[in-house]
Amino acid sequence: MVGDNMKKRKRKINKKRILILILFLLIILSIGIYLIVPKRYGYQKDVINVFKEDNYYEKIKETKKYSKTLETAVIENNYKKEYFDEYLDINYVEEENFINNINKLLDLGYKNKDINTFYEKVPKSIDVITSNKYDKNIINYISLDYFKEENLDRYIKYDFIDTKSVYDTTILKEKYNYEDTVTFVNAYLDKDYYSNDIPLSKDKASKLDVIVNKYYKLDKDYEPEDLTVINSKFASGTQKLRKEAADKFEEMASDMLKENLKIYAGSTYRSYSYQEGLYNRYVKKDGFKEAETYSARAGYSEHQLGLAVDIVNGKWNYLSEGDKEYTWLINNSYKYGFILRYPHESEYITGYVFEDWHFRYLGIDLATKVYESKLTYDEYIARDMLKEK
Structure with a gap:
């Protein structure tokens, strides 16, 4: 009798242990489903929900691409859905106001490739770029061997047509290009004569x-x-x-x-x-x-x-x-x-x-x-x- 009771107790204990183990596994599985499934593309659940609300979740599934820039924009509540595709291909940079800055750049008309180049080549001049009007030639300026980052604001603002030109403006428009802009500014031609001794x-x-x-x-x-x-x-x-x-x-x-x-x-x-x-x-x-x-x-x-x-x-x-x-x-x-x-x-x-x-x-x-x-x-x-x- 004693032996039978002991066996019954052991069976109950084993069943409890099995139930506890199963429960534990179910909890782990639930957590996994909660954490892993929404993040199978790398994004947090709340971010995925935003994508679903904006009907972009299917695109995420198609691209299978994780973008920290995109995720950060959503988390910081600084996300503009019209720039969804651009965010995807903008390399994330760990800096204050990064999302705010790229939104400014996107608002001005720059594309993801432009923005990646700016942060790679002229990271100290982002404020200069965002404080000026759109300039299609910035990438061209940067590509030149004689480009000087400290002159970027002057390159953007420079317009030889409105300064001391002795030529007809039509001829100037046909004659000069971005290479000349960089050259002329490097030569101080954006300054008045004798003003920059x-x-x-x-x-x-x-x-x-x-x-x-x-x-x-x-x-x-x-x-x-x-x-x-x-x-x-x-x-x-x-x-x-x-x-x-x-x-x-x-x-x-x-x-x-x-x-x-x-x-x-x-x-x-x-x-x-x-x-x-x-x-x-x-x-x-x-x-x-x-x-x-x-x-x-x-x-x-x-x-x-x-x-x-x-x-x-x-x-x-x-x-x-x-x-x-x-x-x-x-x-x-x-x-x-x-x-x-x-x-x-x-x-x-x-x-x-x-x-x-x-x-x-x-x-x-x-x-x-x-x-x-x-x-x-x-x-x-x-x-x-x-x-x-």
Whole structure:
């Protein structure tokens, strides 16, 4: 009897244990169903419910894609159902106001690929982009080797048509593109002349590649240390250039002479004070506005570098576009280290009218690169030299 009772008790205990185990398994299964089934695509149950309410659940099932960006937008109650497809492909970034920022970007008209690129390439400039109007060229700006993130706001705001253009706006629209926008802004063309002075130290001024224009200024006391008088055979009066430039000018003039072409250095190095007097005389003669188009203010002239030469032809007239000497120089001067500094139809870029007589020494290597680029030196500095560095 005792043995039978013990057996019955054990059976009851075993049944209880089995029931408890089954109950436990059912609880686990229920939890699994609660947690796992709604999250089989990675989303929380509440998020899935929103998808169902907005009739997007079937799309989730079709794509079988989890998007933390989409889920976070729903959880933060910052979800806009019209951007459902965009959210799916926007890479999530752990930052404050991320969803708010991408909503702003989407509202402006940017797509998921654009937004992913912004966060990958210019994450510090999201506020800059959202604070401006839609710009279809931002992705193009970013793709350029000479793009500078710190200039992005200026690229977006820049419109050369509304600034100091001397061209017809129709021509401008056809002629310039996003590459020019980045180049021009890098060259400070979005700034008024003389409003953004960049002082050039003596060390910088002594470099052959230094640029001097209406943004880069020389000290009034700067004078090159190696000024050399050009051989009188190739100069109008006493003319000086830095030694390397003087030697190359003489070599170039000598080689041209072998082809019965004569050139002379008509105006070369000018001191700060000399340029100041010259500029003031031009202002008095032609008025301020006109003088600004062809004469540099003191401190802003390449002639102070001892690297610029105004060339005269065999008839002792300043070189003209129709001269044979001009044609030869355009095709060959870079081989001696010189470039035409203020080309035709580049007034807006250089700040000066076309000067067919004004050549600048850069050294053979750099002059060749500028010549082959078909850019003005201002553009080259803002583009290729920045890219190289």
